[in-house]
Structure formats: structure tokens, C-alpha cells
Amino acid sequence: MIRTDFLLLTALWSAVAWPAASPASPGTAAVVQEILDGNELFIERRQAHLQEKAFVPELVRTRNSRGQLGFAGGAAGRLNRFTQLRLGSSCFLLSSGQILVSGQQNGCTRSSRLSTRGTNYLITLLDDGGSEVAVLEGSLELQGLADAAPRDEAPLLVAGGSRVRLSSEGRVIWQRPLTAADYAAILQGPLFQGFTELLPGMPALEAFLRRRFPGVLPATPRETISSDPLVETINRHRQQSGRPALQPLPPALAAQNAAYLAPVLEGLLTSSDCDHDRSRWGVFQSRMAMTANLMPTSEVIACPMPAGAWNPDVIVSRWMGSSMHTQILINRPRARSIACVKLERSGRAVGICTLWSPVGGGSP
Structure with a gap:
């Protein structure tokens, strides 16, 4: 029937x-x-x-x-x-x-x-x-x-x-x-949380809510500057070079970035070789390019050091002394967002900052 x-x-x-x-x-x-x-x-x-x-x-x-x-x-x-x-x-x-x-x-x-x-x-x-x-x-x-x-x-x-x-x-x-x-x-539900692509009607919705229920919308502005010390230092150098500040990743992408970096940082702390895990990096890039509107396009490493020697100003100054790292952190026009993750264990510390750009549109 x-x-x-x-x-x-x-x-x-x-x-x-x-x-x-x-x-x-x-x-x-x-x-x-x-x-x-x-x-x-x-x-x-x-x-x-x-x-x-x-x-x-x-x-x-x-x-x-x-x-x-x-x-x-x-x-x-x-x-x-x-x-x-x-x-x-x-x-x-x-x-x-x-x-x-x-x-x-x-x-x-x-x-x-x-x-x-x-x-x-x-x-x-x-x-x-x-x-x-x-x-x-x-x-x-x-x-x-x-x-x-x-x-x-x-x-x-x-x-x-x-x-x-x-x-x-x-x-x-x-x-x-x-x-x-x-x-x-x-x-706070699944149709708003985690999305990074803007809604065309969001400004009208926000204006409506501010009139009707002013306490519902978060007080923070849509674009904020990260309080992470490494990011603050990088953005200070970008400002001095006339570049816009890099924005923090949306929470959902930041969580995926941290999950990707966890085993990479563990490997750096247990290895004498301070280098990128290119296999994991390639897989992570491809996955994000297929499932998000931002994708990781480059990363910089703060090699393992005594935890007491961790100093964001010194770390970023070392990066600025390298033409390759300067190109990554300052001179790539499509870079929009950044997330830095630090791992500290047994008196040693290591960190990686990942820069993200919009999906598509050519080189980062």
C-alpha cells in the first residue's frame, strides 16, 4: 500500500x-x-x-x-x-x-x-x-x-x-x-554555535533583540583581539608593520586546532627534533578545507625550552629575525585568524601558533 x-x-x-x-x-x-x-x-x-x-x-x-x-x-x-x-x-x-x-x-x-x-x-x-x-x-x-x-x-x-x-x-x-x-x-543552540559563516539577516536580528531583549545578546563585540600573550605580541609587531590584527579563531575551530596540536606538541617535547609533523599537518589542512570556511595555512613553532625561560617577547623576536617566519606572521595578506597552543610538562614548555585564511582564493 x-x-x-x-x-x-x-x-x-x-x-x-x-x-x-x-x-x-x-x-x-x-x-x-x-x-x-x-x-x-x-x-x-x-x-x-x-x-x-x-x-x-x-x-x-x-x-x-x-x-x-x-x-x-x-x-x-x-x-x-x-x-x-x-x-x-x-x-x-x-x-x-x-x-x-x-x-x-x-x-x-x-x-x-x-x-x-x-x-x-x-x-x-x-x-x-x-x-x-x-x-x-x-x-x-x-x-x-x-x-x-x-x-x-x-x-x-x-x-x-x-x-x-x-x-x-x-x-x-x-x-x-x-x-x-x-x-x-x-x-546558544546548534544553529548558531560553532558557525563562522555570517548570516545575511544577523544585523537585523541583533537590532531587534537589542530593542526587545537587550540582555540576550553578548556584550562583547563580534571581532575581538586575543588576550593570549603570544598573539598579543605578534599583533603588536603587525601593527608596527601596518598590518591588521589577527583575530582569534571561532570556538569550534579553536577546539579542532587544539585537538590537532595536542599530539604534535607531545611529540616535540619527547623528541630532540623541533620540526613540523608534516603528515598530520597535511591531513588537518585538507580536512579543514573541506569542512570549514577557514583553513590553517601556516604554523610557527616555539621549540622546547625550560618552562621558566618562556617569554613571548623573546619568542616572537626570534621569529621576527627569520625572513621565513616574518613572511608567515606579517606579510601574508590573506591571513585572518590565529590560535596558539602551549604545552608545559616536567619543567619544559613548547608551543605552536597556527595561522588561518579563508578557504579558496589562491595562495595564503
């Missing part, structure tokens, strides 16, 4: 995806901008890579990974783990999971259509077949669907700061305001 929900999905898909537009038309293509937590993001059955495009009517899905898509019209969509959507010429069709949309991009489920001229909204599909829509800022029109056609009822206008619970048939069960605690949970 063919399941009713499968028939509805098929009918709805025909409505949203046909006739298909050309790849250049708004809404017909999505570019993979970021992949987090591994590489389990797929376009149809193939594993997706950064900057790869998906076209109507291709299926985009995640397993135990998260990702961000850039839609052709300029909007972005962040997919939580175990999310599945199919691209359409008038909207995407979300069939499982959760997506955050930022910008002008319509979304559909099998029982509803969400139309917007540009906003930040969240769709979550529930286990009972229903869904929940949270409009974080702006507004959207929510139209119930029956057999892929609009219901004989006026669309519901959902204003920013509201969430709506829908039944599996697309009928409104309740509508409630989003609280400060709701926003805090969303901003």
Missing part, C-alpha cells in the same frame, strides 16, 4: 518544483558554505564539499553533521543534524529535521508554506508530524496546505518574536510570544 503522507509529499513537490527554473534563477540553487561536526552533508547520495552547488530538484541532507547553505537569492539556511530538504523553484521542501533561514527565502513543509520578503525564522519538524515555526525577527505569511494546494482560509501573518505550533494537517494549534529564555536557548 502506498502511504498517504508519501502521496502528499509527492503532490506538494510537484507544486513547488515544477516548472523548474534555470540554474541562474533565484531559489533554484544552493551553495554549501559551511560543514560542521564531520562531513556528513550530502547532495542526493554524494558527499558534499564546500562551495559545491545543489540545483532543483536535488535533495540536500545531513546525518550527524550541521551545515550552512547559501541560496541563490542571497539568503542562508543552516541545517541541524539529521535534516533533509529538497530544493524547489518557489520554496524548499523540508521533510525532516530543523532549519534556520536568514534572508529572503520561502520554505515549505508538506502541510504549510512560509512566504517572506526577508526575515530570520526557524522551522522544526516534530515526531508527531506537526511542526513549529519561530519567527525570530521580521514577519512571514503562513499558508496551510491540503493536497499541495492552499487551504480555503486566509494566510496567517506571524510577526517577529512569535512562535506557532502546527498540526500534521497544517492547522494552527497555538501561537505564543518568544521569551528572552527562548532566544537565549536558540542563540
Whole structure:
């Protein structure tokens, strides 16, 4: 027996995806901008890579990974783990999971259509077949669907700061305001934490929250200068050379950087050879280039020394005395971020600073 929900999905898909537009038309293509937590993001059955495009009517899905898509019209969509959507010429069709949309991009489920001229909204599909829509800022029109056609009822206008619970048939069960605690949970959740690619609608969302819930947003500026002594010293030399300060890595990338460096630093402390672990470095570079929008492009080593002799000014001065290290730390225009990790054990210390640049675009 063919399941009713499968028939509805098929009918709805025909409505949203046909006739298909050309790849250049708004809404017909999505570019993979970021992949987090591994590489389990797929376009149809193939594993997706950064900057790869998906076209109507291709299926985009995640397993135990998260990702961000850039839609052709300029909007972005962040997919939580175990999310599945199919691209359409008038909207995407979300069939499982959760997506955050930022910008002008319509979304559909099998029982509803969400139309917007540009906003930040969240769709979550529930286990009972229903869904929940949270409009974080702006507004959207929510139209119930029956057999892929609009219901004989006026669309519901959902204003920013509201969430709506829908039944599996697309009928409104309740509508409630989003609280400060709701926003805090969303901003600290998987669709915000760890991402480095900016959302096009983030400035509007931040402005909305400052008016409505000023205590929800962190007080720190988006770009900060690292307080790590080595980084401070490097940035002081960069300032003297007229170069912009290197920014700290986003927390998710900093954690991966530290995990990569842990065995490398251990090896340096137990070996008499102060050199790069080129095999690990190559693997780490390749992995980051495929799963993030920043990748490590160079690293400098503070060779093992007595822990009491550790002095950031002396270490960076030694690097500045080397033309190769000066080129890495000062004269590579695409370098954007830096992370330094120090390991101290049994009275000895060693450290490595890794410089990161945007993925793609030529030499670092």
C-alpha cells in the first residue's frame, strides 16, 4: 500500500518544483558554505564539499553533521543534524529535521508554506508530524496546505518574536510570544554555535533583540583581539608593520586546532627534533578545507625550552629575525585568524601558533 503522507509529499513537490527554473534563477540553487561536526552533508547520495552547488530538484541532507547553505537569492539556511530538504523553484521542501533561514527565502513543509520578503525564522519538524515555526525577527505569511494546494482560509501573518505550533494537517494549534529564555536557548543552540559563516539577516536580528531583549545578546563585540600573550605580541609587531590584527579563531575551530596540536606538541617535547609533523599537518589542512570556511595555512613553532625561560617577547623576536617566519606572521595578506597552543610538562614548555585564511582564493 502506498502511504498517504508519501502521496502528499509527492503532490506538494510537484507544486513547488515544477516548472523548474534555470540554474541562474533565484531559489533554484544552493551553495554549501559551511560543514560542521564531520562531513556528513550530502547532495542526493554524494558527499558534499564546500562551495559545491545543489540545483532543483536535488535533495540536500545531513546525518550527524550541521551545515550552512547559501541560496541563490542571497539568503542562508543552516541545517541541524539529521535534516533533509529538497530544493524547489518557489520554496524548499523540508521533510525532516530543523532549519534556520536568514534572508529572503520561502520554505515549505508538506502541510504549510512560509512566504517572506526577508526575515530570520526557524522551522522544526516534530515526531508527531506537526511542526513549529519561530519567527525570530521580521514577519512571514503562513499558508496551510491540503493536497499541495492552499487551504480555503486566509494566510496567517506571524510577526517577529512569535512562535506557532502546527498540526500534521497544517492547522494552527497555538501561537505564543518568544521569551528572552527562548532566544537565549536558540542563540546558544546548534544553529548558531560553532558557525563562522555570517548570516545575511544577523544585523537585523541583533537590532531587534537589542530593542526587545537587550540582555540576550553578548556584550562583547563580534571581532575581538586575543588576550593570549603570544598573539598579543605578534599583533603588536603587525601593527608596527601596518598590518591588521589577527583575530582569534571561532570556538569550534579553536577546539579542532587544539585537538590537532595536542599530539604534535607531545611529540616535540619527547623528541630532540623541533620540526613540523608534516603528515598530520597535511591531513588537518585538507580536512579543514573541506569542512570549514577557514583553513590553517601556516604554523610557527616555539621549540622546547625550560618552562621558566618562556617569554613571548623573546619568542616572537626570534621569529621576527627569520625572513621565513616574518613572511608567515606579517606579510601574508590573506591571513585572518590565529590560535596558539602551549604545552608545559616536567619543567619544559613548547608551543605552536597556527595561522588561518579563508578557504579558496589562491595562495595564503
